[in-house]
Amino acid sequence: MTAANKVQPIIVIKRKSGHAGHHGGAWKVAYADFVTAMMALFIVLWLMNSSDKVKKAVAGYFNDPKGTGSLLGTTMNGTGTTVQPGSVDNLQKLKEKLEQQILERKELENLSKQIEITISSEGLRIELLEDKNGTFYQSGSAQLSGSGQELLSLLAAELKTLPNALLIEGHTDATPYSSDANYSNWELSADRANSARRLLQQFGVRSNQVTQVRGYADQLLRVKANPADPSNRRVSILVKNADDPGRNQQPVKTFDGATPAVPPVAAPAAPAAPPSAQVKPSPAKLGLMDKIKSMIPGAKK
Numbered sequence: 001m002t003a004a005n006k007v008q009p010i011i012v013i014k015r016k017s018g019h020a021g022h023h024g025g026a027w028k029v030a031y032a033d034f035v036t037a038m039m040a041l042f043i044v045l046w047l048m049n050s051s052d053k054v055k056k057a058v059a060g061y062f063n064d065p066k067g068t069g070s071l072l073g074t075t076m077n078g079t080g081t082t083v084q085p086g087s088v089d090n091l092q093k094l095k096e097k098l099e100q101q102i103l104e105r106k107e108l109e110n111l112s113k114q115i116e117i118t119i120s121s122e123g124l125r126i127e128l129l130e131d132k133n134g135t136f137y138q139s140g141s142a143q144l145s146g147s148g149q150e151l152l153s154l155l156a157a158e159l160k161t162l163p164n165a166l167l168i169e170g171h172t173d174a175t176p177y178s179s180d181a182n183y184s185n186w187e188l189s190a191d192r193a194n195s196a197r198r199l200l201q202q203f204g205v206r207s208n209q210v211t212q213v214r215g216y217a218d219q220l221l222r223v224k225a226n227p228a229d230p231s232n233r234r235v236s237i238l239v240k241n242a243d244d245p246g247r248n249q250q251p252v253k254t255f256d257g258a259t260p261a262v263p264p265v266a267a268p269a270a271p272a273a274p275p276s277a278q279v280k281p282s283p284a285k286l287g288l289m290d291k292i293k294s295m296i297p298g299a300k301k
Helices: 026-048 052-063 085-104 146-159 185-202 288-295
Strands: 115-119 123-129 166-171 210-215 234-240
Touching: 026 052, 085 115, 085 123, 085 146, 123 146, 146 185, 146 234, 166 185, 185 210, 185 234
Parallel strands: 166 210
Antiparallel strands: 115 123, 123 234, 166 234
């Protein structure tokens, strides 16, 4: 065989490119620790800027999750004061009784459509809705009409027998009261609510039973699509839940300037911890949740 007939073999070299090797999942653990630490940091920063009531609620949750779940009024049912079944039953009975008494009085029977009684998470709300002619108040005035006085006397006869606190609100429509800057819808709504308060107390409601009197002007319209609707002019009487824990500690504020003093309730002194209980473990041995607990005021160490 001659040299010309010799065929050199063709050698093909294939190089594979890629990672040098499998890095594993160690980075995932490090990232999870970082996210957890950031979450703990944000929780601590939030607690440091929260009110004492929030701090107390969080500390109580760590000590007793089931017993303090509704300390701030936030439960699985939503926000607001927790309504116990017994309270709802009592308010429902009161609602039915008031509706029946209104229908039984001939002078109020025709006004039943302008009296709305509803039950909410706050309590029992009684709303007196005006019409275009003025039903419960004289037009443009805080003076109660005959129908308004008759209805409030009926309500007072029932409300004065309850332990519940009362809140009275006044509302107007969006029509300006007048061009006088010294008297506007703000003053009118507050004056109407306050005149209802005076008449209720005149018919037997206790002076310390009304805890708040509010005037909202046209800021909380009932018919937002029609700001000039007559039903936006109304007075609401809220029978607050008897389970409200802060009801008896609230000072009574009225527009007459009377603010009865309410003695502060002294919190019981916490028993001194024995010396052995004050020894804290080394920070290096504390877990993440233990660190968070130790930074919350009032939490068990």
